[in-house]
Amino acid sequence: MCVIIKNNRREKIQVNRWNDGELYSFGKVKTIGDSTVNFLEKNTAFYSSVSKEKIVEENQKNYIGEIIYVDLPLEYEASLYYEDNNYYVLFQDEKTGIYWVQNCIMRYEMNGHCINIPSPVYILLSKDTIDLYQQDNQNVLDYFFNYYTYEKAKEFYERLSSDYVIFDDENQKIILAGKEISSDNVIKNFLTIDFVNRTMTGHEEMDILITDKN
Numbered sequence: 001m002c003v004i005i006k007n008n009r010r011e012k013i014q015v016n017r018w019n020d021g022e023l024y025s026f027g028k029v030k031t032i033g034d035s036t037v038n039f040l041e042k043n044t045a046f047y048s049s050v051s052k053e054k055i056v057e058e059n060q061k062n063y064i065g066e067i068i069y070v071d072l073p074l075e076y077e078a079s080l081y082y083e084d085n086n087y088y089v090l091f092q093d094e095k096t097g098i099y100w101v102q103n104c105i106m107r108y109e110m111n112g113h114c115i116n117i118p119s120p121v122y123i124l125l126s127k128d129t130i131d132l133y134q135q136d137n138q139n140v141l142d143y144f145f146n147y148y149t150y151e152k153a154k155e156f157y158e159r160l161s162s163d164y165v166i167f168d169d170e171n172q173k174i175i176l177a178g179k180e181i182s183s184d185n186v187i188k189n190f191l192t193i194d195f196v197n198r199t200m201t202g203h204e205e206m207d208i209l210i211t212d213k214n
């Protein structure tokens with residue numbers, strides 16, 4: 001579901017939180033035309049004549065720093081923000097000129113589930129996506145593991161509450177909560193990221209091991 005916000009002036013940019021669906025106020029930006037809030041994808045799109053550097057300069061609250069953000073399979077120079085168990089990135093698609101404020105999530109779509117999980121890399125964990133990349137002899141999980149070692153990922157996730165993340169330093173595993181899109185329930189200990197074996201496992205009645213062999 002999308003909401004169109006019409007304006008031609010400095011307006012508040014809002015984006016969905018992953019864990020409760022409430023709106024986070026990113027800040028104010030001078031926009032051109034309509035901005036669009038996408039509740040399903042947890043992002044907001046807008047046009048602006050202002051540079052990304054200027055937007056960041058004028059919106060310093062919760063700003064952490066600059067990162068390379070991977071939205072499978074593309075890379076963007078992005079500004080990272082954090083507030084109350086949610087990360088957000090601001091980046092511009094240079095081809096379209098569109099600015100995006102994106103909640104940092106990955107999506108799990110297996111066995112009829114559609115679950116958002118906090119993540120520094122956007123990956124769609126679905127059988128179709130895995131099969132598509134295998135056709136080109138690629139592993140979709142490489143887009144996560146090639147960018148994030150256990151130590152680097154732990155640094156990212158350490159800001160989250162213990163309600164949403166568990167660290168297993170000995171075995172280099174990170175266990176994350178997720179939220180089913182169709183309900184208000186947060187599922188604790190839903191996804192295990194195994195950095196030694198480079199796998200992800202969704203914990204359901206029958207655990208789904210996600211590898212490049214799926």
